[in-house]
Amino acid sequence: MLKRDHTLSLSTQARAPGFRVELRGTTFRLIASGAWTVVEATKLDSALKRLRVPIPPTPDFTGEMDIAGIAEIDTAGAWLLQRTAAAWEEGGLRTRYAGATESFRILIEEVQRRGNAERPKVGQTSAMQQLTEDVTKALTGVWSDVVQLTSFLGEVTAALGRMILQPWRFRPKSFVHHLDHAGLRAVPIIALICFLIGAVVMQQGVVQLKPFGAEPFAVNMVAILALREVGILLTAIMVAGRSGSAFTAEIGSMKMREEIDAMRTLGIDPMDTLVLPRVLALVVALPLLTFLGDITGLIGGGVMAMAVLGLDVSTYIDKLHDAVDLQHFMAGMIKAPFAAVIIGLVGCLEGLKVEGSAESLGTHVTSAVVKAIFLVIILDAVFAMFLSAIGM
Amino acid sequence: MTLQNGREVLISVRGLAKSFGGYQIWDGLNLDVYRGEILAIVGGSGQGKSVLMRVITGLIKPEAGDVALFGNNAKTLLSQDRLEIEKRWGILFQDGALFSSLTVLQNIQVPMREHLELPQAMMDDLAFLKLTMVGLPPNAAHKFPSELSGGMRKRAGLARALALDPEIVFLDEPTAGLDPIGASDFDHLIRKLQQTLGLTVYMVTHDLDTIFTVCDRVAVLADKKIVRTGSPAELQRHPNHPWIEEYFCGERARAASPGERARIPA
Numbered sequence A: 001m002l003k004r005d006h007t008l009s010l011s012t013q014a015r016a017p018g019f020r021v022e023l024r025g026t027t028f029r030l031i032a033s034g035a036w037t038v039v040e041a042t043k044l045d046s047a048l049k050r051l052r053v054p055i056p057p058t059p060d061f062t063g064e065m066d067i068a069g070i071a072e073i074d075t076a077g078a079w080l081l082q083r084t085a086a087a088w089e090e091g092g093l094r095t096r097y098a099g100a101t102e103s104f105r106i107l108i109e110e111v112q113r114r115g116n117a118e119r120p121k122v123g124q125t126s127a128m129q130q131l132t133e134d135v136t137k138a139l140t141g142v143w144s145d146v147v148q149l150t151s152f153l154g155e156v157t158a159a160l161g162r163m164i165l166q167p168w169r170f171r172p173k174s175f176v177h178h179l180d181h182a183g184l185r186a187v188p189i190i191a192l193i194c195f196l197i198g199a200v201v202m203q204q205g206v207v208q209l210k211p212f213g214a215e216p217f218a219v220n221m222v223a224i225l226a227l228r229e230v231g232i233l234l235t236a237i238m239v240a241g242r243s244g245s246a247f248t249a250e251i252g253s254m255k256m257r258e259e260i261d262a263m264r265t266l267g268i269d270p271m272d273t274l275v276l277p278r279v280l281a282l283v284v285a286l287p288l289l290t291f292l293g294d295i296t297g298l299i300g301g302g303v304m305a306m307a308v309l310g311l312d313v314s315t316y317i318d319k320l321h322d323a324v325d326l327q328h329f330m331a332g333m334i335k336a337p338f339a340a341v342i343i344g345l346v347g348c349l350e351g352l353k354v355e356g357s358a359e360s361l362g363t364h365v366t367s368a369v370v371k372a373i374f375l376v377i378i379l380d381a382v383f384a385m386f387l388s389a390i391g392m
Numbered sequence B: 001m002t003l004q005n006g007r008e009v010l011i012s013v014r015g016l017a018k019s020f021g022g023y024q025i026w027d028g029l030n031l032d033v034y035r036g037e038i039l040a041i042v043g044g045s046g047q048g049k050s051v052l053m054r055v056i057t058g059l060i061k062p063e064a065g066d067v068a069l070f071g072n073n074a075k076t077l078l079s080q081d082r083l084e085i086e087k088r089w090g091i092l093f094q095d096g097a098l099f100s101s102l103t104v105l106q107n108i109q110v111p112m113r114e115h116l117e118l119p120q121a122m123m124d125d126l127a128f129l130k131l132t133m134v135g136l137p138p139n140a141a142h143k144f145p146s147e148l149s150g151g152m153r154k155r156a157g158l159a160r161a162l163a164l165d166p167e168i169v170f171l172d173e174p175t176a177g178l179d180p181i182g183a184s185d186f187d188h189l190i191r192k193l194q195q196t197l198g199l200t201v202y203m204v205t206h207d208l209d210t211i212f213t214v215c216d217r218v219a220v221l222a223d224k225k226i227v228r229t230g231s232p233a234e235l236q237r238h239p240n241h242p243w244i245e246e247y248f249c250g251e252r253a254r255a256a257s258p259g260e261r262a263r264i265p266a
Helices: A038-050 A075-090 A102-115 A127-165 A172-212 A217-256 A259-265 A270-309 A313-323 A326-333 A335-353 A358-389 B049-056 B079-086 B104-115 B120-133 B150-161 B180-197 B208-214 B232-237 B242-249 B251-256
Strands: A018-024 A027-036 A062-073 A094-098 B002-004 B007-020 B023-034 B038-043 B064-069 B089-092 B168-172 B200-204 B217-222 B225-230
Touching: A018 A038, A027 A038, A027 A075, A038 A075, A038 B120, A062 A075, A062 A102, A075 A094, A075 A102, A075 B120, A102 B120, A102 B180, A127 A270, A127 A335, A172 A217, A172 A270, A217 A259, A217 A270, A217 A313, A217 A326, A217 A335, A217 A358, A259 A270, A270 A313, A270 A326, A270 A335, A326 A335, A335 A358, B007 B049, B023 B049, B023 B200, B023 B217, B023 B225, B038 B049, B038 B180, B038 B208, B049 B064, B049 B168, B049 B200, B089 B150, B104 B120, B104 B150, B120 B150, B150 B168, B150 B180, B180 B200, B180 B208, B208 B251, B217 B232, B217 B242, B225 B232, B225 B242, B232 B242, B242 B251
Parallel strands: A027 A062, A062 A094, B038 B200, B038 B217, B089 B168, B168 B200
Antiparallel strands: A018 A027, B002 B007, B007 B023, B007 B064, B217 B225
16 A cells, blocks of 8 residues: 555545546546545445546547545555546546656556456356266266276286285385274274164164064174174274275375375385285274174174163073074175275375365365275175175 | 654564474564565574564464564454454465465455455456566466466465555565576566555565565574664675674675676665
8 A cells, every 4th residue: 555645644534535526628637535445445446437437528628537635545546546547548538647646656557557468268158068067077087986996906906916926015114004093093983883883773673673572683683784784884984984084185195295206206116105005904904893893783782682671691692692603794704805995995096196285185085985985885785785696 | 653763663573582392593582674675584594584474473472572563562452453454464475375276366356355345346357457466477367276386376475465455565485496587587576566566575585686686674583583684785794793794795695796786776
């Protein structure tokens, strides 16, 4: 903001911006006063828009922007003056400025020069066209995701093969670190969730089966459900949310800071150092967590069974023996390593897809979690069909 | 309004102290920023040049000492008054700190949108004006920050800092990471904007070329305080301090000093 006089502190009245137009001789004069600053710009803008461009009766009429009364001016004020002057010029009035100080003149000339720059056009698309584009983009996106994930699976398998042939490529430190973060530190939350769900399912089962006098069968239901579905699904979803997102965020922020490029130039393969330890750690951790989920689910069911069915511990265990055998346990367990590979691959792949901005990191973390959970549930459905087909 | 030696003091810092992790970086630091000047803060790394900017702008709290902003003590400011003061300054962070989800034009409009109620058409026009004033090409308007080069991001950040026509701008290493041509263009831009908009410029810099070509006054941070202030030529003639001597009389400084190049006229 430029002031006419720095030692002068403006009274409220002098600050109020304003203008009037008068005709003196053959000159139309816009006499401006007060503070023409961005704070007052809205008022000035609407008042100036209402102002009609004077129509010169003969070509020798001229215009004048008398700004001797302006005490403060900034870019917005200068732009408003300039817009008015340009409109007057357009209407056939040669317009000049009067009463400008040196600094005011520099600002107005700068605004005048810059205001003439050509504005780029923003491409406008119709709603229908936009919709078609979005749908096309979404569908091709799904296909390219499938392709990318498949090729990434191939790359990781190749890297694993290399590692088996050259075992010194294995990074035990990193593997143990991720085993700790994705596995050990997930124990409390997974135990708690499975315990609660086991208890809730037991309680609901008893309530629903009571009218048929079949409430003892709630134990069978909980046992089979916990071992075959709930243990693995809850654990996998939890791990996808906890560790899959963490993988994307870690790898993604390394990608953002060009650390991955630096690794490549130093001859370090990000596959060996970043991807494999994470995927392998999950492949080890997820079955262990699933086992934990199974057991705590059964314990949760048992606690509730004691409360609502009045069973004691040994009866509950006997009933479990009758209800399930190894096959049910294995039907749940077999899915764990597959789910682990999916979560690990999706997490790492999304991380590697992150580009420069923080927004991109956020998008990829979200999509890693969503895709991983979606794929885990698809996997579960495929396994359900497969296992029932082979009679398990 | 505080006057000192006949010049208006916009910002005055008295007796500032701050330590990080047990290490005291300043003890009794004093500094005045006068209206209309281009002030450079120089100092070795770890002397807290950027931290000083953050303390003045209120991002970091000092342990002791006072900061007076436009004659108001920052400590006793009410949040409403603080907001008014924040409208009177603009800050350019090192890499522009543009909001990555907004286009350049939208970035420039953020302060206008937050603090004023302007019609959209006018905000577009004003933002576009600011964009051209900092020397960005018109087609940069609808680009996202990730699509811009480092130099362009700085210019866009400067345009955002200038959105409300502030009285003072803080520049954190404005020429760092720019090639010599880009850095020299930026020097000219700063001088030009300072003249056009009547700005006061506070910059943290390492760039000797910038110091010798555009800065009116240099404040040297060393020994936990501002050891000296003065024009670049003055400091070069009479360093009176080992660090200043090394800085202003070293090989690089001799190459950059005005003997061999023209100073941008004020």
